Amino acid sequence: MPETAFEPWNDPNEKPLIQFRNVTKRFGDFTAIDDLSIDIFEKEFFALLGPSGCGKTTMMRMLAGFETPTSGTIMLDGQDISPIPPNKRSVNMMFQSYALFPHLTVYDNIAFGLKRDKLPKDQIDARVKEMLRLVQIEKFGQRKPEQISGGQRQRVALARSLAKAPKLLLLDEPLSALDKKLRQDTQFELMDIQEKTGTTFVVVTHDQEEAMTVASRVAVMDHGKLKQVDTPDRIYEAPNSTYVADFIGDVNIIEGHATAQGNTVSIVWAEGQPPIIGTPTTPIEGKVSFAIRPEKIAISADQPTDRANVVQGKVLDIAYLGNLSTYHVQLPNGVIIKAQTANSRRRARRPFTWEDQVWLSWTDTAGIVLDN
Amino acid sequence: MNLRRFSLIAVPYFWLLALFLVPFLIVFKISLSDIALAIPPYTPTLELSEGWAGFRDFASQLDFENFEFLATDDLYWKSYLSSLKIALISTFFCLLIGFPIAYGMANAPKEWQPTLMLLVILPFWTSFLIRVYSLIGILSQEGMLNQFLMWTGIINDPLTILNTNIAVYIGIVYTYCPFMILPIYATLTKLDGSLLEAAEDLGCSRTEAFWRITVPLSKAGIIAGCFLVFIPALGEFVIPSLLGGSDTLMIGKVLYEEFFANRDWPVAGAVAVILLLILIIPIVLYQRNEQKQMEAEA
Numbered sequence: 001m002p003e004t005a006f007e008p009w010n011d012p013n014e015k016p017l018i019q020f021r022n023v024t025k026r027f028g029d030f031t032a033i034d035d036l037s038i039d040i041f042e043k044e045f046f047a048l049l050g051p052s053g054c055g056k057t058t059m060m061r062m063l064a065g066f067e068t069p070t071s072g073t074i075m076l077d078g079q080d081i082s083p084i085p086p087n088k089r090s091v092n093m094m095f096q097s098y099a100l101f102p103h104l105t106v107y108d109n110i111a112f113g114l115k116r117d118k119l120p121k122d123q124i125d126a127r128v129k130e131m132l133r134l135v136q137i138e139k140f141g142q143r144k145p146e147q148i149s150g151g152q153r154q155r156v157a158l159a160r161s162l163a164k165a166p167k168l169l170l171l172d173e174p175l176s177a178l179d180k181k182l183r184q185d186t187q188f189e190l191m192d193i194q195e196k197t198g199t200t201f202v203v204v205t206h207d208q209e210e211a212m213t214v215a216s217r218v219a220v221m222d223h224g225k226l227k228q229v230d231t232p233d234r235i236y237e238a239p240n241s242t243y244v245a246d247f248i249g250d251v252n253i254i255e256g257h258a259t260a261q262g263n264t265v266s267i268v269w270a271e272g273q274p275p276i277i278g279t280p281t282t283p284i285e286g287k288v289s290f291a292i293r294p295e296k297i298a299i300s301a302d303q304p305t306d307r308a309n310v311v312q313g314k315v316l317d318i319a320y321l322g323n324l325s326t327y328h329v330q331l332p333n334g335v336i337i338k339a340q341t342a343n344s345r346r347r348a349r350r351p352f353t354w355e356d357q358v359w360l361s362w363t364d365t366a367g368i369v370l371d372n
Numbered sequence: 373m374n375l376r377r378f379s380l381i382a383v384p385y386f387w388l389l390a391l392f393l394v395p396f397l398i399v400f401k402i403s404l405s406d407i408a409l410a411i412p413p414y415t416p417t418l419e420l421s422e423g424w425a426g427f428r429d430f431a432s433q434l435d436f437e438n439f440e441f442l443a444t445d446d447l448y449w450k451s452y453l454s455s456l457k458i459a460l461i462s463t464f465f466c467l468l469i470g471f472p473i474a475y476g477m478a479n480a481p482k483e484w485q486p487t488l489m490l491l492v493i494l495p496f497w498t499s500f501l502i503r504v505y506s507l508i509g510i511l512s513q514e515g516m517l518n519q520f521l522m523w524t525g526i527i528n529d530p531l532t533i534l535n536t537n538i539a540v541y542i543g544i545v546y547t548y549c550p551f552m553i554l555p556i557y558a559t560l561t562k563l564d565g566s567l568l569e570a571a572e573d574l575g576c577s578r579t580e581a582f583w584r585i586t587v588p589l590s591k592a593g594i595i596a597g598c599f600l601v602f603i604p605a606l607g608e609f610v611i612p613s614l615l616g617g618s619d620t621l622m623i624g625k626v627l628y629e630e631f632f633a634n635r636d637w638p639v640a641g642a643v644a645v646i647l648l649l650i651l652i653i654p655i656v657l658y659q660r661n662e663q664k665q666m667e668a669e670a
Binding site: 096099113 | 570
């Protein structure tokens with residue numbers, strides 16, 4: 001049986017688990033969420049990404065029940081949840097600070113929610129042990145939160161929020177307190193656990209790498225509005241605005257004036273520079289922004305002949321990142337363009353150095369032409 | 373380096389030695405002496421000029437007679453018990469009143485908190501004695517409380533509050549409540565609000581979250597507050613002698629009367645020594661609580 005891709009958002013027959021319908025949230029004069037509508041589907045790993053103050057945390061707190069929308073409705077499983085208090089919702093949250101109860105052991109922290117449901121003792125015990133196994137902290141059940149490491153606390157917090165088998169799990173910056181190496185390992189574990197339990201995860205993060213790694217879809221937010229909701233690769237390769245292009249990863253943005261030439265456009269952007277040839281997704285003319293990722297730009301010593309766009313410049317700066325090198329190349333008109341090459345060979349001589357004259361080139365489909 | 377460390381430790385130890393241990397030893401010595409019509413009103417006194425023989429003579433005259441006397445006269449142990457009872461009940465009422473006040477303060481808007489704190493501390497700006505005297509004006513037969521109650525029509529005849537144990541309770545609770553409020557307030561402000569949200573998220577109602585999270589996590593403050601009220605209330609003497617009646621038995625009052633009315637310094641000394649021994653238990657427990665809390669925060 002061929003495995004179909006998990007894309008419920010493209011299936012019109014799928015019923016969304018969560019629906020935001022024209023939700024607005026105001027705190028006094030400040031509008032945290034501005035007329036926002038979105039569908040999130042069952043078993044999704046949905047990431048809300050944006051800078052601090054963009055409203056992502058407010059959205060999550062409304063899902064948890066700690067805030068109520070000023071207007072609009074939030075539906076969970078086809079039911080309006082605004083009148084339901086947080087303790088009656090089948091939604092659990094993993095807090096950024098973990099919010100582990102310091103006076104209870106790890107075991108009792110995980111059992112806390114189950115005990116509130118007045119489940120029989122042996123059932124609680126079995127569930128807690130299952131959770132301890134799931135997050136691999138079986139040995140630490142009898143310890144207090146202060147007696148375990150930060151990484152272990154993060155696991156306890158995850159186990160505690162999963163213990164009641166919620167329909168929806170909210171994760172507030174789940175990995176922000178971990179160091180980089182541990183964070184990367186934990187990202188994969190988190191995806192693994194999400195798949196095993198089949199729970200819908202909504203994660204709030206300001207870390208784009210984290211969002212891209214774990215999520216099935218990413219929503220990029222700014223000032224209480226959704227800028228783009230899409231799969232990580234679409235967000236990266238086909239951003240719909242300069243804001244999204246700039247927020248996710250590294251990008252060169254060049255502003256110019258486009259004229260159509262068949263399927264492509266010719267963008268005049270600076271005097272003395274050849275126009276940039278780009279391929280827009282929809283016909284476009286007039287003032288545009290041309291966005292291109294550094295790794296889509298090739299750097300060479302000789303003038304390439306097989307590419308639509310070729311410019312010459314001088315190496316201003318080199319950032320050596322180990323796996324990659326980023327070159328900052330200054331064109332004669334002063335514009336600096338970033339180009340990236342993979343350091344795929346260990347003993348290769350660094351081909352370019354400061355002040356070298358180099359050629360930058362890219363194809364006509366390498367960049368994105370965005371309406372201004 | 374060692375000298376520096378030694379001098380740092382020496383200051384508080386010297387303080388304790390000069391202002392606690394030496395006076396205690398003097399009181400203890402007096403408690404082992406006999407009453408005498410002299411100045412000072414007890415014998416023996418140490419004659420250093422007679423040397424070793426003088427000291428032996430001095431030591432041989434000391435005995436535990438006064439402590440035996442305390443055990444035989446039931447006035448004393450009844451006073452101790454009554455003091456314990458009054459201190460315990462007062463502590464309970466302080467907690468009952470102080471916790472909600474501390475809770476309200478900790479949950480008040482941030483910009484209000486310094487003002488509320490000031491209001492709690494404000495009574496300390498006037499003399500303790502003046503505050504207790506003004507309670508007499510409020511609680512007496514013609515006092516403001518009775519006048520107010522009769523004006524509202526709740527009662528027709530004035531209540532007798534002054535010179536009863538109830539007045540003593542009111543006085544102690546009023547005076548010592550800030551000592552209950554402040555440590556509880558301190559622990560409550562440190563309480564992380566996300567813990568309560570987490571408890572709600574996991575299925576607790578607001579009330580349940582209060583009992584399961586707020587109360588256990590403010591335990592250290594509650595214990596500290598209880599000891600800070602209980603310890604001074606146990607030895608309290610001004611409040612029972614000014615507000616209490618003739619049947620109000622408190623050991624602080626007995627001690628005062630032995631000392632000033634009877635001029636029986638040795639018996640007063642023995643009463644004080646026993647009181648201190650009783651107080652050592654809660655003081656040690658209080659210290660342990662503080663230490664545990666400090667370790668938890670480290």
